[in-house]
Amino acid sequence: VYYNRKKCIRTVSFRPHCTSNRPAAPLGSRILTNPNDVFKHNMWDHVQWTEEDKENARLKAEENSSIRVPLNEQVKFDKDAGQIWEKFYETHHNKFFKNRKWLFAEFPELLPPAQTRTSHHEHTDIQTPSFPGQHAAFRILEVGCGVGNSLFPILSTIKKTDAFVYCCDFSSNAIELMKAHPDYDASMCHSFVHNICDEEVPFPFPPQSLDVILAVFVLSSIHPERMEGVVNRLSAYLKHGGVFLFRDYGRYDFSQLRFKNGIILHIISTNICTYFVQNLFVNAGLDEIQNLEDKRLQVNRGKKVVMRRVWVQSKFKKR
Ligand SMILES: C[S@@+](CC[C@H](N)C(=O)[O-])C[C@H]1O[C@@H](n2cnc3c(N)ncnc32)[C@H](O)[C@@H]1O
Structure with a gap:
């Protein structure tokens, strides 16, 4: 684990590992074949990295991690994470993240099975649920x-089914905004303030009691230790x-x-690799269904800036 004083960020480095079991419907299908076309779209899929690209990235990551944050600052950063996120939502309200439109294409497991597609208002049991x-x-x-950038697409999809969503965040500002x-429909979901690090x-x-647990850009906010x-505590609920x-x-x-953006500095704690993810989930008693790197080019056409994005996408099933 490397700490960077200026950037206040940790990165975890492990041997690369990736299963190549890409889903039948791939993560995207806009392939850049002619480099001159790069500014024609905002995003390009399945970007291949050359050995040189990988080496440059490795050197840059090493440079960014060259100054270690002293232990007391690491502890403070970890301790203050909740306040940092509260402030983040105070400043940005619900304007920062976009709705996760890709959710059901990538995670069809979120769709309730056909037999649950009855109206959830049809229950005849009048006893108060426990x-x-x-x-x-x-x-x-x-x-x-x-x-709620994932919650709202989920709610609109599970209408008229017998599904129910729980959602939590440790930022009370975020939960209130949601x-x-x-x-927001309280008959289909229950939201609450909860710190997932709290034992x-x-x-x-x-x-x-759960069929699905979803974590979208969350574990990276958490100290690797x-x-x-x-993951163990959450998996026990599956x-x-x-x-x-x-x-x-x-x-x-x-x-x-690249950390020019002062927001990103404070909200990402760890960049995650597939090998790390595999260990985490297998040790928690889950089997791998998918564990891959989604590499894209994100393009700011106005500013003529090209950014290499790497997301890890994984699915694990409880034994
Ligand atoms: C990058 S945002 C992603 C939000 C949302 N999942 C989405 O896709 O738009 C990370 C979220 O994780 C929350 N978070 C970070 N650490 C947490 C923790 N220990 N317990 C609960 N929520 C946490 C933050 O408050 C923030 O809302």
Whole structure:
């Protein structure tokens, strides 16, 4: 783990590992074949890195990590993470992240199975449920949900099904913004403030009650030493056969190599690699379905800037 004093960022480096089991519908299909076309679109898919590109990225990452943050600052950064995110949402409200439109294309596991496609208003059981979403046939938990950029696409898709979504974030500002949104529907979801690093506070549903857990750009905010505990604790809430869906900033992503943006500095703690992810989840008792690097070129056509993006996308099933 390398610490960078100026950038206040940690990066974890491991031997590269990646399964090549790309989904049938690939992550994207806009391929750059002629470099002169690069400014014709905002994003290019399946970008190949040459050995030189990899070496340059490695050198840049090394340079960025050359100054280590002293231990007391590391502890402070970790301790203040909650406040940093509260301030982030105070400043940016729900304007920073965009709705995750790709969610169902990449994670069809979020779709409730056909037999649960009855209206969730049809329940005849009038007893008060012992936990929210108790009567649902399909339960999803999103951790680090922010202001609902994944929740809202999920809610609009699971309407008229017997599915229920739980979502939590440790920023109360984020949860309040999400609840105030006109698309928020408390009959289909339950949102709550929760720090997933907290070992003591239980979730408002029993162990082995979830079909899906979703973590989108969240684990990268967490200190690497805490990740194992987080994944173990969360996995205990999955049913056998339930899936953990994960997407995050990968090693040598733009966010790791270039930190001009003061926001990014403070919100990304770790850039993650597939080998690290595999160890985390397999050790927590889950089997790999997918674990890959999604490499793209993101283009700012106005500023004529090209950014190499690397996201890790993974799916693991509980044994
Ligand atoms: C990059 S944002 C992603 C938000 C959302 N998942 C999305 O895709 O738009 C990371 C989110 O994780 C939350 N987060 C970070 N650490 C957390 C923790 N320990 N417990 C709960 N939420 C956390 C932050 O407050 C923030 O909302």
